[in-house]
Amino acid sequence: MIQVSEPAQPPAASLADAAVQLAQLPRYRRWGTLTAVRGAALSISGLGNRLAIGDRLQVERPADKSGPSAGAPVVPCEIVAFAADAAIAVPEGPTEGLAPGARAWLEESPVLYPNDSWLGRVVDGLGQPLDGLGPLPRGRRPAPLRQPPPAALGRRLIGERLETGIRTLDVFTPVCRGQRLGIFAASGVGKSTLMGMMARFINADVIVVGLIGERGREVREFLDRTLDQAARQRCVVVVATSDQPALARRRAAQASLAVAEYFRTTGRQVFLLLDSITRLAHAQREIGLAAGEPATARSYTPSVFTELPALLERAGPGQEGEGDITAIFTVLVDGDDHDEPIADAVRGILDGHIVLDRRIGERGRWPAVDVLRSVSRALPRCHNADENALLADARRLLGAYADMAEMIRLGAYRSGSDALLDLAIQRQPGLEGFLSQGVDERSTSEAAFAQLAEILHP
Numbered sequence: 017m018i019q020v021s022e023p024a025q026p027p028a029a030s031l032a033d034a035a036v037q038l039a040q041l042p043r044y045r046r047w048g049t050l051t052a053v054r055g056a057a058l059s060i061s062g063l064g065n066r067l068a069i070g071d072r073l074q075v076e077r078p079a080d081k082s083g084p085s086a087g088a089p090v091v092p093c094e095i096v097a098f099a100a101d102a103a104i105a106v107p108e109g110p111t112e113g114l115a116p117g118a119r120a121w122l123e124e125s126p127v128l129y130p131n132d133s134w135l136g137r138v139v140d141g142l143g144q145p146l147d148g149l150g151p152l153p154r155g156r157r158p159a160p161l162r163q164p165p166p167a168a169l170g171r172r173l174i175g176e177r178l179e180t181g182i183r184t185l186d187v188f189t190p191v192c193r194g195q196r197l198g199i200f201a202a203s204g205v206g207k208s209t210l211m212g213m214m215a216r217f218i219n220a221d222v223i224v225v226g227l228i229g230e231r232g233r234e235v236r237e238f239l240d241r242t243l244d245q246a247a248r249q250r251c252v253v254v255v256a257t258s259d260q261p262a263l264a265r266r267r268a269a270q271a272s273l274a275v276a277e278y279f280r281t282t283g284r285q286v287f288l289l290l291d292s293i294t295r296l297a298h299a300q301r302e303i304g305l306a307a308g309e310p311a312t313a314r315s316y317t318p319s320v321f322t323e324l325p326a327l328l329e330r331a332g333p334g335q336e337g338e339g340d341i342t343a344i345f346t347v348l349v350d351g352d353d354h355d356e357p358i359a360d361a362v363r364g365i366l367d368g369h370i371v372l373d374r375r376i377g378e379r380g381r382w383p384a385v386d387v388l389r390s391v392s393r394a395l396p397r398c399h400n401a402d403e404n405a406l407l408a409d410a411r412r413l414l415g416a417y418a419d420m421a422e423m424i425r426l427g428a429y430r431s432g433s434d435a436l437l438d439l440a441i442q443r444q445p446g447l448e449g450f451l452s453q454g455v456d457e458r459s460t461s462e463a464a465f466a467q468l469a470e471i472l473h474p
């Protein structure tokens with residue numbers, strides 16, 4: 017249906033008047049109709065054939081069903097699939113009160129317009145401020161929520177080593193400019209704390225933090241406790257908490273990338289932290305199931321495994337003349353199952369993974385990085401020969417100790433039986449000390465390697 021209201025305008029006296037009158041003309045709006053609601057899927061017909069996946073709609077709630085307690089007068093939705101005679105949309109909010117025949121219409125797709133004044137601010141996936149610090153100035157450059165990654169051959173290669181400020185990482189899993197790594201850990205093993213340390217210590221121009229599907233309390237804690245004032249000032253934080261609809265959670269992840277991309281195009285070195293990819297995968301699963309996709313392993317739908325690479329690939333080095341997005345994504349590995357489908361998929365996409373182990377934390381060693389199971393694909397290129405030799409020595413000793421740790425603890429190992437193991441036992445306290453670091457203690461790679469040399473070759 018097409019609804020047109022007749023304007024009653026006097027003739028325009030000048031071009032400027034005509035422009036004003038033109039702007040005041042009521043818009044043509046094409047209405048569609050809500051024909052069915054099945055679970056989280058709305059069927060909408062009558063909107064013609066110019067629709068596409070990802071388009072946004074508004075569906076009207078009847079006047080007597082909206083209000084402060086019943087909900088907003090319109091429910092925003094996004095098209096996620098098409099049936100033979102209808103578009104299938106997922107609502108972004110409660111569907112109470114929606115009735116067959118409700119009017120639906122197309123909305124502009126959201127585009128962010130970030131600029132430098134966004135630094136220090138907290139926003140949602142639509143770029144609306146959440147920090148009560150007033151409206152956000154609008155930049156000139158649009159930053160689309162969905163965007164293909166830069167062309168593979170047009171991108172720079174991964175750059176030189178960055179200082180993360182964390183000894184263990186700088187030595188064992190170094191992070192280079194434009195590299196993308198995952199932090200893999202079960203819940204409560206220190207992912208957010210480690211991310212916070214990096215946000216405070218790393219040498220980057222801009223930090224973008226995406227908090228996706230976290231509990232509200234965690235967001236407050238991260239902003240108020242984990243980040244300090246100085247870190248906040250070079251940070252843009254994009255948030256969608258766990259109580260928000262799946263579309264809003266996915267959009268916040270896309271918005272984090274969009275904001276990071278804006279700063280990358282302006283030549284800045286951007287450090288992106290996204291917590292967590294698992295919760296993003298859960299959001300995509302909800303959307304996929306509503307769209308009627310089949311469920312595969314652990315009920316994840318196929319689109320989860322196409323959306324994840326599409327998003328993660330957007331981070332990374334920029335083209336000539338641009339900056340880079342160095343990124344850390346957290347992955348929650350339920351019950352320490354590192355082979356679950358999301359961990360498996362993400363590990364394949366990224367250029368390295370940092371594994372945190374609950375048992376290490378329980379022993380009192382923080383950050384609880386399991387260096388033997390962590391990998392950075394920037395190695396060995398990013399260390400010099402001396403550094404690589406130290407790293408290899410340390411790994412050999414830590415590996416030898418780990419293999420026999422149980423025997424050693426039980427007192428079943430007799431010293432003198434194995435020279436390497438004897439040395440490993442001797443060096444173990446020093447190495448454990450090296451791998452422990454307080455949350456406020458910042459280190460440099462140079463100091464870290466000097467300390468390691470001192471421990472290994474006293």
Ligand SMILES: Nc1ncnc2c1ncn2[C@@H]1O[C@H](COP(=O)(O)OP(=O)(O)OP(=O)(O)O)[C@@H](O)[C@H]1O
Pocket residue numbers: 201202203204205206207208209210348382383453454455
């Ligand atoms: N570097 C550290 N030093 C001391 N304690 C730590 C450190 N990192 C984490 N912890 C302890 O582990 C707890 C959980 O840490 P954190 O919130 O960072 O974990 P998480 O993996 O992000 O958890 P969740 O899965 O719930 O998001 C902290 O409250 C703290 O007690």
Ligand SMILES: [Mg+2]
Pocket residue numbers: 207208209234291
């Ligand atoms: Mg956390």
